Amino acid sequence: MALSETRGIRRALLSVSDKTGIIDFARALSGHGIEIVSTGGTRKALTDAGIAVIDISEVTGFPEIMDGRVKTLHPSVHGALLGVRDNPAHTSAMRIHGISPIDLVVVNLYPFARTVRAGADYDTIIENIDIGGPAMIRAAAKNHADVTVVVDPADYDAVLEEIGSHGEVSYEARQQLAAKAYGRTSAYDSAISAWFARTLDCEDGPKWRSVAGVLRQTMRYGENPHQWAAFYADGSERAGVATAEQVQGKVLSYNNINDTDAAFELVAEFDPNATAAVAIIKHANPSGVGLGATLATAYQGALACDPVSAFGGIVALNRTIDAEVAAEIVKLFTEVVIAPDATADARAIFEGKKNLRLLLTGGLPDPKADGVSVRTVAGGMLVQSRDNRSAEDCALKVVTRRAPTETEMADLMVAAKVAKHVKSNAIVYARNGATVGIGAGQMSRVDSARIAHSKSRDAAKAAGIEGALTQGSVVASDAFFPFADGLEALIEAGATAVIQPGGSIRDEEVIAAADAAGLAMVFTGMRHFRH
Template identity: 65%
Template structure:
């Protein structure tokens, strides 16, 4: 392989024409011949840059409404012909095929067309054929050809040509790798669109693509390496957020921030979620963001230290003052007013992320998790229950306030690692038990946390007294419910479905509790 290749002939055919004129003018100034097509050729010609139309170069006109213009031997031979193979060189000369040393090509905006919800026919028309074919040909023959697939690469390539007179093999390899990654992502987007249009939730082959957003300092632990990729779905959240301030986000920061923001999006009223190690440790709604913060913090002020805070409304100065009063790793919200931003700015290490919107908890989507030798795919847990979905199974029905708190508690349960138990009173969590192997242990831990929080607040009785309790899955035995009753809960929401449901219902009646069944569970592992 030759290390440095001088650009004598370049083919430029792009949809995104950013930087094209300046680069083409530079290249023409070095004596390179510029080949181009359609709108790209017109742009360059209008800028006074010498350009040869591909149809003039090949002697074959564009046909089929432009669907066929570069899919000809004179172009692909010029890209694929090996300069170090005498047989290739002879055949290229025999068929009047001129070598092409550089391809500048980016693809029709298929992903953007899908995002605009264009018609089936219009979307099909945005499937680029010539662009990927050219790109793959040039990338395969990177020993002799450089390929640019992103306007951001033009400045780097120009700098190298100016300093060395050509393109280095290392650069061509790097550009080829980027080119194959781009065509792979493009094909993955087309495949996903077809699967969706055919209502194939789990197609026979599943392709995924991501764009590197950030190389992280390390993963969950310092000895692990990690990176953050965006999948292009534009779901509001950490992948779409702007980091206004603060130090670099870590793997655990990103994971916890996503958990917090997805949870807070569940609530219609102003709400705050505080997350620690991917589990909510305080969730509350209030008349204002400041009130919601106070109630969420009261649930577990110890765990909130060094936590992640998510809001579902624009943050104001009153909320910012309260949040920044304790050590907080990340604050994420749709927006923050100028006064709030100024307050957060006093905490230089606090990361402030603004997303511009909230994710829709009911929207479809997939969750992917790796396992040895493969990965698991499932639909996002978009399940929600309303009061009309609930079945009262005890002698006493919940009061209106208990019913509101039960629905709130069950929404929180959806975001707590199983086995999950959540106590709620007045639209705020007052005790959370997460991730235990035994459901009764989760109930007891949540009750203990509520007692500790009451002590911290200077209250005589545990916060869970007079609360309602939610369980993410059924109570397999009555002991978990009895532990909740002992903690002071007055009403229960749970999926039901245990062989011992009657025993659990009887225990609830004996304790004077109201209980409703959802018929839906929310395991979260």
């Protein structure tokens, strides 16, 4: 028989942890005269539903043992899956050993990732590592010339349609299902490997590392129209774009998702129980960040920093959106709004802007949580732990004769948290709980300082204010100042206090320049490059 030909289905093995749709699926199979073999909880669910089922122990002639750890790991199962129907030696062995072919395998796996997310103990997590399931999936997928393998309840209807129309599943469909099956087992093993790496705290990194995800969205294109793109969730359920409900608006683009993630991670730095926070993002950099007693106040502060760049931006909020701030947001063209939730009144206001994408996440990502970031390079990938620390975690050291005032220190902490999320070289000016100038991604720190100052003058002019918004502000730098010229640019902009990592061989020169100008300077000892 040629591989392109189809195979009839006479016997199916069903063993699923996620029982979504399995009763209706099994009932339909039974209606087509297909014999059903099943295991454990799946067998009980089918039997309780009145569906005729053969217990796996009747196939193997051996009972389930070791608390179910061993039930399908048997030649009567794997010979039934791996036997090539057109190979005389295989069919002879099956006949001699009384092995009946299994033509359809429906398996999904123990909920390992969900068990980890639930905070289970080590032993419970280990027991949720599936062994028999992946073994059956891989065997069936390898022998897809003869066997159909289904790992996703979303495929039940398509498989039933093929059986109903043709009495069998086409080879092309079996190929697609096999490819999907190997992707599933690969992602499953990747999650287990990643958990072990985290749990055992592998300082040098594991010898082998895989990165996996489940498809959330195929996109029209990537960063540019000639690039293919798709969006995958990693299974961590970290609050953000991957977990959000899109309430309204057009489909998210690659750039929308990238920028929205940057915005939401930034705004999550600020405790919603302590202050309302709003971040406006353009091209993965903040154009403005504001804090306040209300979201509306915070939004106005964020917008005032750079109202020109805010056009067409992403707005992230750390609290439930209310009608007051929603009414302000819709005054300006905005691509995406993301927040933990929104009131009914706020949603009604956004409905008037049909193209605005509204994402509600149900919570904020924990900025202190462990995790890794991955970036591809030619022939490999760079993996690092998430930058989950901030200035408030540091032993701050005042290095100038003058210490920051209480107000300056509060603004320094705001500026430092924002600088962590600005592309290097990063300079962030802040005053009264809001950014008033942001310099991002320049080759020189001096250029970043001057660009931020220049933009603050433009923002002041637009607001009818003489001078620059940076006058009387404080500044955060993501890395040390290699020379005093960077500090001199801040002094020229009107800054009164600076927070930076320190560590330059010219720190004394920089400190002397600050003292000469009467600036307060604080060292954190922690750099926050973001490339």
